[in-house]
Amino acid sequence: MPKSYLVARRSEIEEGGRRVISCDGTEIGVFQVGGKLVAWHNECPHRSGPICQGRIYKRVTEPIDAEGKVRALAFEEGSCNIVCTWHGYEYDLKTGVNQGSDKLRLRPAKLEEKDGNVYVVV
């Protein structure tokens, strides 16, 4: 039977912030991205690395100039990726989809908000 676990007060999770909690052994990461909360199981679909502890970046792109060459790397505005600490796979933090293959997706966890508190249901 699913059980609720308190994550934090809603006001304590700022934009770009995260909380990783253990729900009786199941780790869940909760993030605020683009003003919304998302929650993912702390298990990378590649080889089960602790994805929720990865660094968070904007997506890196390689713009091609008029001569067909890449002169510099750029960050994609509005994007937000989390990078697995084990082998560097990147996932869109909002959707959970891997940047290289949409077959690799983070596993979502159910979120609930009540009386100003945030809970995950596992």
Ligand code: FES
């Ligand atoms: S376990 Fe995450 S990239 Fe390999």
